[in-house]
Amino acid sequence: MLNLVMIKDMRIQELIKVIKKNGFSKALVSRETKISYSQINRYINGESVPRGLNNIEKLDKFIAEHK
Numbered sequence: 001m002l003n004l005v006m007i008k009d010m011r012i013q014e015l016i017k018v019i020k021k022n023g024f025s026k027a028l029v030s031r032e033t034k035i036s037y038s039q040i041n042r043y044i045n046g047e048s049v050p051r052g053l054n055n056i057e058k059l060d061k062f063i064a065e066h067k
Contacts, residue, residue: 009049011059016044018066033058 019029026044030037035055042048043059050056 008046009043011050011056011063012043012046014063014067015059018063019044022066024066029062033062035059 015029018024019026026040027037029035030040033040033055035058039048039055043050050059
């Protein structure tokens with residue numbers, strides 16, 4: 001189980017909460033946001049944070065739609 005305290009980006013913490021709440025897979029998040037599966041995986045595992053405005057906007061939209 002992933003510890004949310006280890007994830008530094010608040011946006012990704014919110015994404016993880018949405019995924020758990022709705023039972024979404026990383027593949028579904030990837031398809032709906034049009035962000036590669038490997039990038040979503042790196043975000044969720046705390047290996048990377050979203051930096052590009054395009055990905056940030058896509059993640060914000062996905063989180064807002066599924067909160």
